[in-house]
Amino acid sequence: MNEWFLIGFLVLLSIAVFSGYRLGKKQATEPQAQSKSLSSNYVKGLNYLLNEQPDKAVDTFIDLLQVDTETVDTHLALGHLFRKRGEVDRAIRLHQNIIARPQLSKESHNEALYELAVDYQAVGMYDRATSLFEKLLSEPKHKKDSLHQLLHVYQATRDWEQAAKTAEQLEIIMGEKQAKAISHFYCELAEEKQNKKDLKGALTSIKKALAANPTSVRANLLQGDLYFDKENYRAAIKSYSSLLDNDIAFLPEALDKIKQSFAARKDSKGYQKFLQQSLQKGAGVSVLIELSKLIQQEKGDRAAAEAIGVYLKDKPSLKGLHQLISLHIEHAQESAKPSLQLLDGIVEKLVERKPRYVCHNCGFNGRIIHWQCPSCKEWSSIKPIQGLEGE
Structure with a gap:
């Protein structure tokens, strides 16, 4: 008996017991012929349950249980179980059946409405889900959960503007920290505008992203890219340089455009100084390799290899080893070259696959x-x- 069947069995058993209790009350007040019909259906439902036919048992017991103030929690629990098992169509029908009962309290009606919205979301019926969640925003009990669900919907549909507004409501009204998410939503908007060549609009979105989270790595990288596209290389370098303080691990993401920006400004010394400063602040082996290329141009292969070797003693790295072997191959004896080339090829494949x-x-x-x-x-x-x- 798998986990879901066991859970379903226990829930259905509870429903069966409750159905029996309700049946007893009905038999005391209803005509004998109707009582016999109810009793017959109850026995039929138990037989389905005992014969491991939960679907038929569910339908039978639901027919016995009319939706009212005493049974609504049972129906809601069953609907939740259906959704968890992936039977969302049945959950939708059950929740719609609850909502259609005018005698229920407003609280029970809203609870069923929320569950129905979650059902719609689960099967990708986002328009219907959004409409119900928005309706529930005026209900204090469901406001927070509805905002969270709307946030999931807007992310799933890539409606980043609405996602940002919803996250801002959660931050302002509910006091939740949403700065990181808000910044990413505006970055997503900026990328969409960048792809449409709307650089001005993209920069506006990036400013909103940085207003939400000034240390955002992504926002600073995107801002640097946008300035780079506008050929404002000084501003691009400034944006990329923020990575040295915010999260230097991401510096390799911008290294190529940083190099091009310094080259466009004809500032090779500035680039070398930037690389040295980055290494002093803890940059990784990609920065070292770039610096070793400058050393190689100025002082030759041996000086470059020596710089890499010193670095690798403290911080071993496959990428650094690959660069070091490549430098040594040119100056190795002919008898040693095949072995070094073989080793270099192995290390290169390791780097590529990791x-x-x-x-x-x-x-x-x-x-x-x-x-x-x-x-x-x-x-x-x-x-x-x-x-x-x-x-």
Whole structure:
């Protein structure tokens, strides 16, 4: 007996017991012929339950249980069970049946309305779900939960403007911390506008993202990219440089455009100084490799290899080892070159196959950056991998 069947069995058993209790009350007041009919249906439902036919048992017991103030909680519990089991169509019918009963209290009606909205959301009927959740915003008991559900809906439908407004309501009205999420929603809007070549609109969205979270890595990276696209290289470098204080692990994401920005300004010394400053603040091996290339141009392969070797003694890295071997191959004896080339190829494949990012919330990993984890849906939980296999 699997877990879901066991849970369903227990719930149905409770319904059966309650049905029996209700049946007894009805038999005391109703005509004998009708009582016999109810009793027959109750026995039929028990037989279905004992013969492990829960679907038929459910339908039989639901027919016996009319929706009223005494049974509404039982119906709601059963609807919740249906949804958990993936039987959302049955949950919808059950919740609609509850709502259709005018004799119920407003509280029970709203509870069923909320559950129906969650049903609609579960099957992707977002318009209907949104309409019901918005209706429940005026009910103090359901306001907070409805705002959270609306936030899920707007993220699922990629309606980032409404997502930002909803998160702002949760922050202002409910006192919840939503700065991180709000910043990402405006970043999503900025990326959409950037793809449409609306750089002015994108920068406006980025300013809102930074207003919500001034230390946002993503917002500062995007701002740098937008300034870079506008050929405002000084402003681009300034935005990218904020990573040194906010989260230096993400610096490799901007390294190529930082290099191009300094080159456009014909400031090679400024670029070298930036790289040295970054290393002093704890930047990873990608920055070291860039610096080693400048050293190689100025002082040759041996000086570059020496700089990498000193770094690797304290911070071993596959990427750094790959660069070091590549530098040594050119100057190795002919008899040693095949072995070094073989080793270099192995290290290169290891670097290519290893994930570059990991979610610090659920452990998801991959080779491309996700600002929202595809697995646990947490924002800003994915970071570049550090150490031997990363930076």
